[in-house]
């Protein structure tokens with residue numbers, strides 16, 4: 001299904017209780033604006049929605065009620081689903097781009113999930129610790145990790161109630177038996193809302209780009225019975241490998257090669273034992289806390305075991 005078709009269905013859905021709308025007609029209107037007049041999809045959606053609001057003699061804030069499933073965060077297992085949530089804002093992060101108004105972490109009894117709110121959508125500010133009913137948000141997925149996006153059609157209602165947030169933290173212990181490609185000094189796409197890692201200077205979505213340096217480790221922990229993939233972010237990487245971003249950039253510059261950073265990290269930490277605590281996203285545990293354990297640190301023995309997996 002094309003993006004426009006999806007947009008058209010979402011718009012038609014919103015009016016399902018008010019107007020008899022043909023999805024093909026909505027799609028044709030969107031297509032005219034986007035293809036012929038080169039209007040961005042977001043704006044085309046607003047324009048087409050306004051057209052039907054007028055036709056139905058409705059106000060924008062009457063939209064977005066009904067039609068969507070009310071879900072808990074842990075139930076979200078597909079991208080591009082339109083859902084309603086009752087959720088608490090656990091954490092707000094610094095947006096990486098002007099096009100993002102707010103980005104952070106939502107939580108409910110079932111778990112936690114990243115959210116993004118676009119600047120263009122002109123929605124009210126969410127407060128950290130606030131409990132909200134969010135109607136008409138759309139799900140997204142990247143590398144098995146789900147998130148939700150608040151857009152122009154989203155309605156936000158602040159609720160005067162407490163919401164218990166579930167703890168989806170996992171704790172694992174084991175030897176670091178492998179460091180995967182994509183570790184060390186990497187570059188991320190600087191495009192709005194995109195943090196994809198560039199491959200040979202290209203983002204799979206946005207093509208060639210400058211990129212912003214970041215530091216991470218994609219590793220494999222082995223507890224003797226099973227293996228678990230873990231991701232150490234910049235902070236955790238600095239903790240375990242003792243290499244900061246600036247130092248990593250300097251190393252890469254001196255060697256005219258970014259792979260020296262991963263090599264250096266590998267030499268320092270492969271075979272070490274760690275206790276890692278953090279949330280599970282897809283097949284990864286994201287290392288919020290890392291503790292080095294004094295366990296056997298015989299890299300050779302560990303590697304022999306790793307090869308036998």
Ligand SMILES: [Zn+2]
Pocket residue numbers: 189190191194195196203204205206207
């Ligand atoms: Zn990108």
